[in-house]
Amino acid sequence: MNIDSIKNYPTGSSVKHKRKITNALEYRQESAELCDKKSVNRGYSGSFTGIGINRAAANDFKNLGNTFTDKIFRSKKFQNIVEIFENKTVVASTLVALIVAGVARPLTNIAMAGDKDKEDSMYAAAHAISSAVIGFVISSIVMAPFDKAFRKIKDDPKKYLQGLEELLDVKEIGKRKLEKSKPYKKISKVAQMIPDTLVLGVPKAMLTIALIPPILKYVFHLEKGKKKGAAPQAAQSQNLDVNNNAVKNNPAFSMIKGGVK
Amino acid sequence: MLVTNQPQFLNNANIKYYKTAPNTQRSYQPQFSGVSTKASSVIADKYDNFTEWIANNYYKKLYNSKFAKSFIEHTKGKAWNNMTTHMSALGSTLISSMYIIRTLENDKLDHEKRKTLAINDLLTWGISTAMAYLADAKLGNWWDGVTTRFTANYLLDNKKAKRVSTLGDWNPKDIRFMMENWSDLVNARIDKINAKIKSPEYKGGRKLLEKVEKQAYTSVRDFNLDVLKNRKLTTLIDGMGVLKSLFVFGMIYRYVVPVLVMKPANWIGQYIHNKKAAQNNENAQKA
Numbered sequence: 001m002n003i004d005s006i007k008n009y010p011t012g013s014s015v016k017h018k019r020k021i022t023n024a025l026e027y028r029q030e031s032a033e034l035c036d037k038k039s040v041n042r043g044y045s046g047s048f049t050g051i052g053i054n055r056a057a058a059n060d061f062k063n064l065g066n067t068f069t070d071k072i073f074r075s076k077k078f079q080n081i082v083e084i085f086e087n088k089t090v091v092a093s094t095l096v097a098l099i100v101a102g103v104a105r106p107l108t109n110i111a112m113a114g115d116k117d118k119e120d121s122m123y124a125a126a127h128a129i130s131s132a133v134i135g136f137v138i139s140s141i142v143m144a145p146f147d148k149a150f151r152k153i154k155d156d157p158k159k160y161l162q163g164l165e166e167l168l169d170v171k172e173i174g175k176r177k178l179e180k181s182k183p184y185k186k187i188s189k190v191a192q193m194i195p196d197t198l199v200l201g202v203p204k205a206m207l208t209i210a211l212i213p214p215i216l217k218y219v220f221h222l223e224k225g226k227k228k229g230a231a232p233q234a235a236q237s238q239n240l241d242v243n244n245n246a247v248k249n250n251p252a253f254s255m256i257k258g259g260v261k
Numbered sequence: 262m263l264v265t266n267q268p269q270f271l272n273n274a275n276i277k278y279y280k281t282a283p284n285t286q287r288s289y290q291p292q293f294s295g296v297s298t299k300a301s302s303v304i305a306d307k308y309d310n311f312t313e314w315i316a317n318n319y320y321k322k323l324y325n326s327k328f329a330k331s332f333i334e335h336t337k338g339k340a341w342n343n344m345t346t347h348m349s350a351l352g353s354t355l356i357s358s359m360y361i362i363r364t365l366e367n368d369k370l371d372h373e374k375r376k377t378l379a380i381n382d383l384l385t386w387g388i389s390t391a392m393a394y395l396a397d398a399k400l401g402n403w404w405d406g407v408t409t410r411f412t413a414n415y416l417l418d419n420k421k422a423k424r425v426s427t428l429g430d431w432n433p434k435d436i437r438f439m440m441e442n443w444s445d446l447v448n449a450r451i452d453k454i455n456a457k458i459k460s461p462e463y464k465g466g467r468k469l470l471e472k473v474e475k476q477a478y479t480s481v482r483d484f485n486l487d488v489l490k491n492r493k494l495t496t497l498i499d500g501m502g503v504l505k506s507l508f509v510f511g512m513i514y515r516y517v518v519p520v521l522v523m524k525p526a527n528w529i530g531q532y533i534h535n536k537k538a539a540q541n542n543e544n545a546q547k548a
Contacts, residue, residue, distance in 0.1 A: 061410055064434040065417045073414040079497060082411075085507065086500035089345065096511035108520050145308070149315035153324075160321045167330060179495050180486050182342070183333040189344035190332065191323050197352040202359050 087154075088147045089189065090196040094132075094139040102132030126220040127212060134208045134215070139196060146195050150188075345503050346397050349510040350390050357386040385518065393513040397506055408501040409437060409481040415494060422491040440478035443488070 064070060072078050085092040106125030113121035153160050154175070161173050168184045170177040178184045196204075216222045323329060341347070364370070364378045416423050416433035423431060431439065439446065478484040482498045485491060 060432075060434045060438060061413050061436070062434070064410070064413055070410070070414050073411045074418055079415070082497050082500035082504060084500070085503040086496050089503055089507075092503065093349065093507050093511070096507045097515060100508075100511045101515040105516050105520055108516075112520075112524060145312045145315055146319070148308075148312040149320055152312065152316045153320050160316060161324055164324060167324075167333060175492065176490070179492070185499075186336055186341060186344050187324065187329050187333060190348060191320055193345075193348040193352075194323075195319075197348050197355070201352050201355050205356055205359070 087151065088143065089192050090143045091136075091140050091147070093196075094136040098132045098136045102129045102136075123216075123222055126216055126222055130212050130215040130219070131208055134211050135204065138204055138207065139200070142200060143196060146192075150192055153188075343397070343502065343506055345506040346394065346510065349507065350393070353386065353390065353510075353514055357382060388522075389514050389518045392517065393510045396513060397509045400505060400509060404501070404505045405480065408498055409440075411501055412436065412481045412485065412494065412498060415497060416489075419491075422489055422494055424489055428488075436481070436484075440481065440484045443477055443484075 065074065084095075106121075106128050109121045109128075110118075110125055157173050157175060157178055161168070161178075165172060168178065168181045168187075170181050170184070213223075361379045361382045364382060365375050367375060370378070413433040413436045416436065423433065425431075478487075482495065485494050485498060
């Protein structure tokens, strides 16, 4: 329900209610009158236009704005990151990969490694970091023009989406109307992610595989051939980390390790 | 060989020029930066044209395509509301499929080994995907609460977004109460003007009242769309949803399964492997 449809609802004298109330003071006066009149406000009182805000005590956010989480939520940096997640979803997904596969996983692997496989864990960590960084850089570069183009659609939908009212389930094409359209939301997310998921996904994985050895050599000074018992869990690609680790680490498959390399 | 004569470009006239006319040098610098600005503006224009081309030839065509029509027709259910999860799963499916096919086509492995590896890949993908969907769904309600709190925090710092002019001053900590009791608020407003609305002959009024009776928001996004009408807040609320889904899928695919599941699985595998080896040794010694 639209609050504006109520605030401009016709009442009393027809002359008065034809005029759209735009003055904030009028609203406040109206609200104040409403609060004073017990028969009308149903006994509610409080700062909020007749609603008994005291009743909200059990349901409110205590210490809002003061907890550690609230401070993060209120920071402009966090809000900018959240905006990136919506407007540049592909870049955001590689950012997540960078944090999870490039930082958290290597640290956990090193921490969990015994003395025997310390060296292997270091190699795997370097491999994971390289893979995550390459994925992030490639996606950021390739997706930048796509994200800017999508921004254009979002900012001026009339220019690009005219005639799609029925398909997108809106009365007319407009920024605010489209915000409420579920079909628009769904197809937009697909459109945003298709270039990476369907088009770039596999070539990016291939490129990552090709770029990892030189990065390991020149950045981390690690070479697979020179290393004794190179890390079996060094995966071939970002998403394949799961699969390859499963295979190469598993003693059940130790007999066929060489074939996969 | 020592060069005693100054080169031509360092003759007195030139030196005098630079020493006595510092203003000239200064006036030259903006000209230089002007060239650079012009170059960068040309690049910016070209880039803008390129993005315009993408908007027209990719996005516009996609929205107008048969695929879009068919996609929208087939994804009307609630299960399709969060496309971020489905696209993440699709990406993982494609890459896993590619590796499964590569494994099956690997001539260096014999047929049985290829099959075993492919099944292993398939199972790992299936378990990861199922876990990711399950975790994403389980965290849904909790994350809605987090998003509502995030919204309340945003409203604390952005008083304009509270729509004080329409709603009066209110405390963002009461946002959940407002969402849940919105019908009371609206009714209170209507009571002021109820004479006409509640009259039996006024059909629009009755319809409005019926709507209001049911009015309560469980989703802060809907509350923002209908009541607060803040576009930036809509983007942020949507961004929070995407953040949750991407972190859940990223954590399961790249952390939980490879580290927290595979490591213990390896330890168990190693234990069984060692036990079997010991048994084999015993059997061999006996024989």
